[in-house]
Every structure is written in structure tokens, then in C-alpha cells.
Amino acid sequence: MGSFKEGLEDVVVSTSEICFIDGREGRLLYRGYDVDDLVQHAPFEEVVYLLWHGALPNLKERDAHVKALSSTANRRLHPKLIAMLRQLPKKTTPMEVLRTGVSALSAFDPDAADNSREATVRKAIRITAQMPTLVAAWERLRRGKPPVAPNPKLGLAANFLYMLTGKKPTDLAAKTVDVALTLHADHEFNASTFAARVTAATLSDIHSAIVSGIGALKGPLHGGANEQVMLMVEQIKTPERAEAWIKKALADKARVMGFGHRVYRVEDPRAKHLRRLATELGQQAGKPHYVEILNTVARVVSEEKKIYPNVDLYSGAAYAAMGIPTDQFTPIFAISRVVGWAAHVLEQHAHNRLIRPRAEYTGPTRKTYVPIDQR
Numbered sequence: 001m002g003s004f005k006e007g008l009e010d011v012v013v014s015t016s017e018i019c020f021i022d023g024r025e026g027r028l029l030y031r032g033y034d035v036d037d038l039v040q041h042a043p044f045e046e047v048v049y050l051l052w053h054g055a056l057p058n059l060k061e062r063d064a065h066v067k068a069l070s071s072t073a074n075r076r077l078h079p080k081l082i083a084m085l086r087q088l089p090k091k092t093t094p095m096e097v098l099r100t101g102v103s104a105l106s107a108f109d110p111d112a113a114d115n116s117r118e119a120t121v122r123k124a125i126r127i128t129a130q131m132p133t134l135v136a137a138w139e140r141l142r143r144g145k146p147p148v149a150p151n152p153k154l155g156l157a158a159n160f161l162y163m164l165t166g167k168k169p170t171d172l173a174a175k176t177v178d179v180a181l182t183l184h185a186d187h188e189f190n191a192s193t194f195a196a197r198v199t200a201a202t203l204s205d206i207h208s209a210i211v212s213g214i215g216a217l218k219g220p221l222h223g224g225a226n227e228q229v230m231l232m233v234e235q236i237k238t239p240e241r242a243e244a245w246i247k248k249a250l251a252d253k254a255r256v257m258g259f260g261h262r263v264y265r266v267e268d269p270r271a272k273h274l275r276r277l278a279t280e281l282g283q284q285a286g287k288p289h290y291v292e293i294l295n296t297v298a299r300v301v302s303e304e305k306k307i308y309p310n311v312d313l314y315s316g317a318a319y320a321a322m323g324i325p326t327d328q329f330t331p332i333f334a335i336s337r338v339v340g341w342a343a344h345v346l347e348q349h350a351h352n353r354l355i356r357p358r359a360e361y362t363g364p365t366r367k368t369y370v371p372i373d374q375r
């Protein structure tokens with residue numbers, strides 16, 4: 001076998017029409033539209049339609065799509081699933097609950113056994129509508145509070161915050177989550193999407209593919225990084241301590257979460273939107289120090305290592321300013337990225353070939369079996 005780079009770096013696995021990343025210019029396109037344009041003009045629900053169907057919806061299509069994503073029938077969890085959540089130890093992390101919960105959702109899905117495109121779109125709608133309910137329900141249950149029923153009049157972002165807190169969110173909080181959902185919705189063949197596509201390519205179903213995606217997203221090198229960034233901010237404590245703290249971390253050769261990317265060679269184009277919203281929310285909540293700390297860390301890491309902020313650097317500061325617990329940051333990433341996973345499952349099923357790479361074997365080849373009493 002020939003030479004290769006570890007981690008499938010720069011390996012093209014397939015063609016895709018969903019998402020384009022220009023890592024040198026720092027541009028991210030969904031179906032040809034720049035995310036900078038989408039976050040300004042399109043609510044998250046339109047982005048969902050765009051990613052799944054390949055074009056922005058017209059008025060009639062938008063209304064039907066929003067209705068399907070917002071209906072109580074699609075958002076609610078089966079009472080047996082809520083009962084199942086109540087059985088889990090309270091210390092179970094939200095990502096573990098999400099992984100288990102999405103797997104269990106398939107048991108209640110009327111289309112579970114149908115892998116046609118039509119049924120997979122219906123399942124994608126239900127999973128996208130149910131995941132925020134699952135995340136919010138666990139937040140309530142682990143605090144000993146009853147889950148809040150979804151409100152079909154609210155968009156996905158506002159309804160999520162409403163179910164989490166029991167209160168209607170401010171416009172800025174709802175807008176911030178809506179923009180964050182758009183920014184996290186897809187990112188080409190990232191690790192979790194690739195995991196979802198590998199599962200889909202065995203002709204397995206969308207619930208299984210999404211569970212694969214959740215498992216891959218959970219790790220600190222991927223979606224779990226946003227949680228780690230906040231733990232770093234908590235360790236740094238004050239903006240005055242940030243410069244010395246990060247210089248020491250770099251001198252100790254630490255991996256700094258929220259920085260670096262396999263594809264981007266410049267700042268991740270998503271970071272600036274989250275920096276702006278986190279700054280605004282932090283000022284409103286009287287917690288400007290989160291972003292101040294991160295700005296100092298970003299300046300030092302960029303200057304000293306030429307490694308730039310990625311999407312995970314500022315998202316947590318925005319969520320923390322809203323009072324969302326740190327271990328819910330990665331689940332928020334997941335309730336958005338599920339849309340990309342679903343788009344990729346649909347694309348994989350439409351032009352499927354099993355994904356099955358090779359390993360370059362480096363182990364021994366001529367060993368002879370030794371009976372157990374001679375070992």
C-alpha cells in the first residue's frame with residue numbers, strides 16, 4: 001500500500017452537493033449560499049429546508065415545513081420515553097442522555113422500518129423536532145422539575161429555550177440560539193457527519209446514523225470542545241489573569257480548545273458571529289468577562305501559534321450568559337448538526353456505496369498458536 005496521512009487528512013471520500021468549505025479564504029457555503037448571508041436573513045427553519053431539499057423554500061413550502069417542525073405531535077416525547085428518562089441516574093450527562101434518547105426515539109417512530117427518501121425526511125423532521133424536547137426534558141428532570149410541554153407557536157430556537165427554562169426567552173436570546181443553530185447545521189465531512197454517513201452507507205436507518213453522529217460529536221476534539229472552552233474560562237477566572245495563563249499553557253504545550261481546524265487555515269467564519277452575539281449577551285447579562293477572557297486568549301494563541309479561533313470558542317460564552325449549564329453546550333451543537341447529519345444520510349442513500357477503507361497492516365504475520373499451558 002502507498003503512503004497516507006493519518007486521520008484521513010485531505011482524503012476525498014465522495015462528492016457532495018450540501019456544503020463547501022474554503023479553508024484558505026475562510027468561507028462556508030450551504031448549497032451555494034454563504035452562511036454569513038444566511039445568518040442575516042434566514043431563520044433556522046429555512047436553513048433546514050435548504051440543506052435537506054437543496055433549495056430555499058417558497059412561501060407555501062416554508063409554511064408547511066415550519067408547521068411540521070413545530071407541531072406538538074412531532075415535538076412531543078412519548079410518555080414512555082419520559083418514563084425511561086426518569087429511570088436514569090441524575091448524574092447522567094446530557095450527551096449520554098441524548099445518545100440514549102435518540103436511539104429510543106426509533107422505537108416510537110411509525111416509519112422506523114421504512115428507509116425510503118419520503119419516510120427518511122419524515123423521520124428527519126421528527127428527530128429534529130424531538131431532540132430539543134429531549135435535551136430540555138433532561139435538564140428539567142435532573143433538577144427535579146417536570147418537563148415543559150413544547151409551544152407550537154414558537155420557532156425551534158425560542159421553543160428550546162422556553163422548554164429549558166419554562167419562560168419565554170428574550171428576543172436576543174432566541175436570535176442568538178437561532179443563529180448558532182444555523183452556524184452549526186452542517187460542515188461537510190466532519191467526524192460526526194462522516195460517522196453518520198458510514199452508518200447510512202450500510203443501508204442502516206437514520207436513527208442509527210444519528211446515534212453514530214452523536215457519539216462522534218461528543219468527543220473534546222469535535223463538538224465537546226465548546227464545553228472544554230468554558231472550563232478553561234472558569235479556570236482563568238478574570239480577564240487580568242488571561243494573558244499569563246494562556247502563555248503558560250502554550251509553554252506547557254497544552255492543546256487549547258476552541259482553536260485550530262483540520263480545514264481552515266484562517267479564523268473559522270462562524271466564530272465572528274458568535275463573538276458578536278456573546279459580547280452583546282454578556283454585556284446585557286452583566287457577564288462581559290467571558291468574552292474579554294476569550295479575546296485575550298485568542299490574541300495570544302493567534303500571535304504565538306498562528307492557530308485561529310474555531311466555531312467552539314465563543315458559542316459557550318453566549319450560552320453561559322443566558323444561564324445555560326456548561327454540559328448542555330454540546331447537546332445544543334447536536335440539535336443543530338442533526339440537520340446536517342440528516343441531509344448527508346439522504347445524500348448517501350441516494351447514491352450509495354458501502355464505505356469500507358483499508359488499514360496498512362503493521363503487525364506480525366507468521367505466528368504459530370501456542371497451547372494455553374505453554375504461555
Ligand code: CMC
Pocket residue numbers: 007190220221222223224225254255256257258259260261262263305307310311312
Ligand atoms: N492548541 C494547540 N496546538 C494546536 C491546536 C490547539 N487547539 N490545534 C492544532 N495545534 C497544533 C498541534 O499541536 C500540531 O502542532 P505540531 O505539528 O507542532 O505537533 C499542529 O497544530 C497540527 O495539529 P493536529 O492535531 O495534527 O491537527 P488536526 O487537523 O489533526 O486537528 C483539531 C484539528 C481541531 C482536532 C485541533 O486543531 C484541535 O485539537 N483543536 C482543539 C479542539 C477543538 O477546538 N475542536 C473543535 C474543532 S471545530 C468544531 C468541531 O469540529 O466541533
